[in-house]
Amino acid sequence: xxxxxxxxxxxxxxxxxxxxxxxxxxxxxxxxxxxxxxxxxxxxxxxxxxxxxxxxxxxxxxxxxxxxxxxxxx
Amino acid sequence: xxxxxxxxxxxxxxxxxxxxxxxxxxxxxxxxxxxxxxxxxxxxxxxxxxxxxxxxxxxxxxxxxxxxxxxxxxxxxxxxxxxxxxxxxxxxxxxxxxxxxxxxxxxxxxxxxxxxxxxxxxxxxxxxxxxxxxxxxxxxxxxxxxxxxxxxxxxxxxxxxxxxxxxxxxxxxxxxxxxxxxxxxxxxxxxxxxxxxxxxxxxxxxxxxxxxxxxxxxxxxxxxxxxxxxxxxxxxxxxxxxxxxxxxxxxxxxxxxxxxxxxxxxxxxxxxxxxxxxxxxxxxxxxxxxxxxxxxxxxxxxxxxxxxxxxxxxxxxxxxxxxxxxxxxxxxxxxxxxxxxxxxxxxxxx
Amino acid sequence: xxxxxxxxxxxxxxxxxxxxxxxxxxxxxxxxxxxxxxxxxxxxxxxxxxxxxxxxxxxxxxxxxxxxxxxxxxxxxxxxxxxxxxxxxxxxxxxxxxxxxxxxxxxxxxxxxxxxxxxxxxxxxxxxxxxxxxxxxxxxxxxxxxxxxxxxxxxxxxxxxxxxxxxxxxxxxxxxxxxxxxxxxxxxxxxxxxxxxxxxxxxxxxxxxxxxxxxxxxxxxxxxxxxxxxxxxxxxxxxxxxxxxxxxxxxxxxxxxxxxxxxxxxxxxxxxxxxxxxxxxxxxxxxxxxxxxxxxxxxxxxxxxxxxxxxxxxxxxxxxxxxxxxxxxxxxxxxxxxxxxxxxxxxxxxxxxxxxxxxxxxx
Numbered sequence: 001x002x003x004x005x006x007x008x009x010x011x012x013x014x015x016x017x018x019x020x021x022x023x024x025x026x027x028x029x030x031x032x033x034x035x036x037x038x039x040x041x042x043x044x045x046x047x048x049x050x051x052x053x054x055x056x057x058x059x060x061x062x063x064x065x066x067x068x069x070x071x072x073x074x
Numbered sequence: 075x076x077x078x079x080x081x082x083x084x085x086x087x088x089x090x091x092x093x094x095x096x097x098x099x100x101x102x103x104x105x106x107x108x109x110x111x112x113x114x115x116x117x118x119x120x121x122x123x124x125x126x127x128x129x130x131x132x133x134x135x136x137x138x139x140x141x142x143x144x145x146x147x148x149x150x151x152x153x154x155x156x157x158x159x160x161x162x163x164x165x166x167x168x169x170x171x172x173x174x175x176x177x178x179x180x181x182x183x184x185x186x187x188x189x190x191x192x193x194x195x196x197x198x199x200x201x202x203x204x205x206x207x208x209x210x211x212x213x214x215x216x217x218x219x220x221x222x223x224x225x226x227x228x229x230x231x232x233x234x235x236x237x238x239x240x241x242x243x244x245x246x247x248x249x250x251x252x253x254x255x256x257x258x259x260x261x262x263x264x265x266x267x268x269x270x271x272x273x274x275x276x277x278x279x280x281x282x283x284x285x286x287x288x289x290x291x292x293x294x295x296x297x298x299x300x301x302x303x304x305x306x307x308x309x310x311x312x313x314x315x316x317x318x319x320x321x322x323x324x325x326x327x328x329x330x331x332x333x334x335x336x337x338x339x340x341x342x343x344x345x346x347x348x349x350x351x352x353x354x355x356x357x358x359x360x361x362x363x364x365x366x367x368x369x370x371x372x373x374x375x376x377x378x379x380x381x382x383x384x385x386x387x388x389x390x391x392x393x394x395x396x397x398x399x400x401x402x403x404x405x406x407x408x409x410x411x412x413x414x415x416x417x418x419x420x421x422x423x424x
Numbered sequence: 425x426x427x428x429x430x431x432x433x434x435x436x437x438x439x440x441x442x443x444x445x446x447x448x449x450x451x452x453x454x455x456x457x458x459x460x461x462x463x464x465x466x467x468x469x470x471x472x473x474x475x476x477x478x479x480x481x482x483x484x485x486x487x488x489x490x491x492x493x494x495x496x497x498x499x500x501x502x503x504x505x506x507x508x509x510x511x512x513x514x515x516x517x518x519x520x521x522x523x524x525x526x527x528x529x530x531x532x533x534x535x536x537x538x539x540x541x542x543x544x545x546x547x548x549x550x551x552x553x554x555x556x557x558x559x560x561x562x563x564x565x566x567x568x569x570x571x572x573x574x575x576x577x578x579x580x581x582x583x584x585x586x587x588x589x590x591x592x593x594x595x596x597x598x599x600x601x602x603x604x605x606x607x608x609x610x611x612x613x614x615x616x617x618x619x620x621x622x623x624x625x626x627x628x629x630x631x632x633x634x635x636x637x638x639x640x641x642x643x644x645x646x647x648x649x650x651x652x653x654x655x656x657x658x659x660x661x662x663x664x665x666x667x668x669x670x671x672x673x674x675x676x677x678x679x680x681x682x683x684x685x686x687x688x689x690x691x692x693x694x695x696x697x698x699x700x701x702x703x704x705x706x707x708x709x710x711x712x713x714x715x716x717x718x719x720x721x722x723x724x725x726x727x728x729x730x731x732x733x734x735x736x737x738x739x740x741x742x743x744x745x746x747x748x749x750x751x752x753x754x755x756x757x758x759x760x761x762x763x764x765x766x767x768x769x770x771x772x773x774x775x776x777x778x779x780x781x782x783x784x785x786x787x
Contacts, residue, residue, distance in 0.1 A: 010577075017348050019341025020271075020282075025543065027573055028683040037427055039621060039674050040348070042513075042563075042570040043541025046683060047621045047674045054427060054673035061436050061647055347428070349540070350514075350772065406434040406646050408469025410782045415761075 015040060095190045100220025109218065113192065117199035118182070118206070122214040130214035132179060134238050140175035142166060143234035151194065151228055153272050155264075155283030158231055159201035161359060164288050165310070166235040167209045171290045172306040172362065174245040174297060175237030177209060182216040182233050187226030198229065209288040211235070241297050247324035249304040252394040255371045256329065257364045259292065259383045260285065261337040262314050266356035267345050282341055287360035292381040296364065301374055305365040308358075315354040315412045317363060318390075318400045328395030331402040331412065337385040355415050365392060427673070431645030432468075440650040441473040444657060451477030452660050453609055454653060455602070455745055457595060458616035459486035459773020460644045466778040468646045478657065481610050481745030482778075484598055484701060487563045488515045488771035489739060491591045492697040494731040496521035499589055500529060502558055502724050509535045509552060511545035512560035515771045520764055522731055542567075542574035542588075549578070549586035558720045562591040566618045568709060569683035572690035575711065575718050587720040590710055593696055595619050596627045597707035602744060603635040609745055612656040614642040614649070617671040624679025628667045636665045643671040690715055699767065700740025737766030742775055749779040756780060 011026040015038060025044045026032050038045035098105045115123065122130045146162045156164075163180065170177040182202065186195065206213055265284040289308060296303060305325070307317045314336070322329045338346075338353045346353050366374055371388055378386035390402075400412040430436075456462065462482045465471055471480050484490050500521050503510035510526065517527045517538065530536040535555075539545050542559050549557035561571040571588060578586045595616065602608065615628060620641045632639045638659035642652030652670045659666065669675055689712070696708025711719045721727040737759070738752045749755050749768070759765040761780060768774030 017344035019339075020345040020348060022348060025570075025573070028569055028680055028686075030682060039618070041618060042567050043543050044570045044573065046566070046569065046618065046680055049427060050673045057651075057670075057673060058430055061431075061440065061651060404468055405432055406437045406468050406473075408472055410467060410469055413781055415781075 013045075015045070093192055095186050095188060095192060095195065095220055097188050097220050097222065100186070100218060106218060109192075109195075113196050113199050114182075114216065114218075117196075117203040118213040118216075120212040120214065122179075122212060123216075127215075130179065130181075132214070132236070134178060134236070138175075138239040140170050140173035140237040140239055141234070142169040142173070143232065144169060145230065145232040147227075147230050148269065149227065150269075150272050151198070153268050153284060154281055155268055156286040156359070157198060157201050158229060159198035160205050160286050162231040162233045163202050163205035163209065163211070163213075164286050164359065166233040167205075167211060168289045168308045168359075168362070170235050170237035171288070171293045172245075172308050173237065173239065174241065174243055174293065174303065174306065175239045176294060177211045177235055177237040177290060179236045180206065180211050180213045180233050181235075182213050182231060184216070184218045185226060185230040185232075186218065186220050187228050188220055188223040190228055195229070198231075205288065209290055243297065243303055245303055245306055247305050247321045248326075250321070250325040250327050250365055250392050251304065251367070252327065252392055253368060254304055254365045254392040255368045255388050256318075256331070256390040256392070257366065257371060257374050257378070257386060258314070258336065258361070258389045259289070259364070259378055259386050260361045261339050261342070261385045262309065262358050262361055263338055263342040263346065263351075263353040263356040265359040266313070267342055267351075270349065270351075271345065282339075282345070285358055285360035289360065289362050292378050292383055293362075293364075295377050295381060296374055299373060299377055301366055301370045301377075303364055303366050306362055308362040310359060311357050312415070313353070313355040313357055314361075314363070315352075315400070316414055318412060319398070319414050321365070322400050323398035325392075326397040328393045328397070329390055329400045330393060331390035331400065333402050333405050335387050335389045337387055354412065363389075428645060431643070431647040433647065437468075437470075437646045437650050438473065440647065440654055441475070444478070444650070444654050445475035447654070447661060448475050448478060448657055449661060451479070452611055452657055453479045453481055454612045454614060454656055455481040455483045455610040456614040456616075456642070456649075457483040457485040457599065458614075458619070458644075459489075459771065459775075460618070461485065461614060461616065461642065461649060462775050463773065463778045464644050464646060464649060466782045469782075470646055470649055473650070474653065478653065482742070482748075482775040483602065483745055484698065484743040485616060486743075486768060486771050486773035486775070487567075487591070487593055488513075488519060489743060489767040489774045490593060490598075490698040490701065491516070491519070491562055491767065492699045492731075493521060494697065494729060495589070495591050496525075497523070497731050498721060498726045498729055499526060499560055500524065501726050501729065502589065502720060503529050503534050503536055505556075505724070507554075507556050508724075509537060509548055509555050509557045510560070511537050511539045511542075511548060511557060513540070513562065514538045515773070516560055516562055518761075518764070518770045519767045520770075542571050543577075546574050546578055546583065546586055549583050550581075553585060555585060556723075557586050558724075559586075559588050560591065561588040564593055564595055564616070564619050565623045565687075566616075566621070568592050568687050568691065569622060569680070572683075572686045575690050575715050576686060578718060579715060587718050587723045588711065589720040591696075592691065592709035593698065594693070594707050594709065596631065597704050598698065598701070599628075600631060601701075601704055603631060603637060605744075607746070611637065612660050613637055613639040614652045614656065615639050615667075617641060617643040617648070617675060620669075620671070620675045620679065622680050622683050624677050625667050625669065625675065626677060626679075632665050632667050638665045639667045641667070641669045641671050641675050643674070700737065700743055702740075737768075739766040739768045739774075739776070742768055749776040750783075752776070 037049035545559035691709040
């Protein structure tokens with residue numbers, strides 16, 4: 001993500017969606033910085049993805065998966 | 075500009091003085107002839123066209139003929155990977171290839187909006203000439219009309235094509251058999267997305283371009299290798315999904331697809347996510363599906379890859395089941411139905 | 425795609441389904457109120473992966489579907505005016521009003537344009553100073569900040585030829601109505617991840633407590649939805665009724681305060697009509713006093729236009745979870761995406777459209 005404009009209201013960035021770039025407003029995520037992942041809706045970023053939480057969610061899901069495998073094994 | 079070419083005692087004003095198309099260029103008079111001489115004949119020149127008859131007299135060797143027509147109204151006229159001219163030639167060439175024919179001759183009809191820069195027309199003609207040469211076809215007859223400003227949106231082109239069938243295969247949906255495998259020649263979604271990106275101002279890191287290309291060589295190579303092709307379909311408007319549904323319906327068979335096997339580029343996926351499109355329904359201009367017996371699948375893939383179809387893959391099978399039903403095993407292993415979309419995801423795509 | 429593909433992993437999804445099967449002891453019905461989740465469920469066949477007895481009901485999660493007929497007609501009236509450039513998200517274009525839809529109007533010469541963001545509409549207003557540009561502001565709380573920001577910017581920039589036709593609705597009041605209904609058919613709820621990204625989930629806590637219904641704020645990918653179901657069912661099995669957050673990577677309890685502040689500045693709460701359901705008090709948003717100049721209904725004098733809802737479309741029953749789309753007699757026959765009787769068959773977030781597209785018949 002490249003920040004394009006610094007005025008807080010019209011702060012915009014080029015957001016990269018796996019190789020596609022689109023200009024998105026950062027007005028609602030003042031804490032967003034280059035390198036962050038954001039959730040975008042109707043041309044606006046509405047949250048900064050919490051990578052820590054994302055990792056924990058995945059780990060939890062994988063744990064459930066592991067436990068399931070554990071139960072099936074004879 | 076070569077002044078000797080431009081000047082003519084009958085008309086003191088040389089063509090080069092007109093940078094834009096006028097109504098008079100469609101009038102059938104001197105100006106129109108100058109347009110043909112300055113733009114179309116140099117680009118498309120070939121012995122048949124040079125006869126300048128009302129129609130072209132052709133004498134192809136005996137055999138079945140394939141005949142097709144298509145009109146091109148794409149907007150914008152120029153886009154990464156091609157333009158309306160490349161579509162107009164390759165699109166019709168490919169329709170002939172999908173019949174298993176060797177394309178020979180094309181006609182080209184132009185409906186031009188008053189005010190279109192002549193330079194634009196020249197650029198399109200040059201593209202068409204280039205594609206025609208690459209596909210080894212001749213543009214042998216054509217027509218030019220001009221409509222008033224505001225009535226035409228730049229340029230519309232119609233091309234019709236004739237090809238010759240030099241084998242005994244009956245390539246059509248009704249030839250489908252249960253057990254046939256579906257081979258896709260390449261990744262999907264690029265053409266439609268390219269057009270959309272131009273219109274919406276999206277940019278791609280690694281330039282996504284239209285996949286517009288002639289499909290003749292891979293098809294003829296497969297036929298020559300003795301592959302028993304049952305059906306071919308290029309996946310233009312409506313994309314892969316629509317092509318499959320149409321064929322399943324006409325053939326009276328069921329088709330099952332494997333989502334995981336269908337090649338889609340990462341950036342195409344990303345663009346689809348943002349714009350809310352489904353790659354299955356996006357138009358392609360250089361991608362086709364071949365239906366053939368399972369025993370021929372490996373050879374078909376080999377041949378495709380030898381003809382620049384690096385992403386070629388087996389993506390599904392034909393079964394005896396519900397006529398017209400197309401199902402897909404999703405990436406998470408469940409099954410869903412692939413149906414026709416009503417209306418157009420992306421208008422004026424080709 | 426990072427942060428998307430991982431949540432679509434087949435293995436993971438089936439793993440959760442398996443764990444769910446081990447957990448469940450009784451049939452449970454869960455409602456989800458997000459069009460995006462509806463589509464993901466039907467598209468990925470998640471409901472078919474659920475162990476026997478666990479069912480989904482698709483609630484009124486599609487803002488296009490709940491926009492009243494009256495507003496569609498007002499949109500058509502405004503768009504028909506020669507000086508107007510009418511901008512809207514794609515979905516609204518084919519929703520039938522009393523006398524046709526916006527797409528037909530476009531074919532007849534109306535200047536109707538599809539946009540992806542209200543900011544696109546504002547730009548069109550900048551580029552066309554002699555025309556009146558109207559944006560159809562439809563949506564739940566997820567799009568409200570974008571619409572608020574656009575009006576705010578229009579005001580700051582002194583743009584005069586721009587207005588919003590407001591159709592904003594709020595989720596919690598509709599939920600409260602569904603929860604309070606004596607015919608309620610669900611015991612647990614999946615709350616919409618993006619609505620909650622903006623609003624947080626404080627508002628759901630009193631509802632969960634009052635009605636004894638567990639609520640799990642859930643994302644949109646298959647693994648998210650399955651985990652949301654898992655957490656909800658776990659609560660039900662354990663007799664709890666709390667608000668839990670599955671979509672932690674995007675949602676915080678308080679939501680996005682910057683967005684909420686702007687929404688409060690530009691909009692105020694009002695009563696709105698929900699198509700197929702009826703009037704729900706305090707369930708929508710309208711422009712506040714300082715911004716009324718940007719209200720299209722006032723600007724074009726269509727506020728008093730009244731229309732009665734037709735009875736052909738059973739979308740109300742579908743959206744309240746009383747029937748599944750396939751149980752509607754018109755489904756697939758009189759009512760198809762080409763010839764829709766109502767919005768849920770047209771909108772990309774509508775339940776009927778999802779079923780028609782991915783499951784027109786039983787596999």
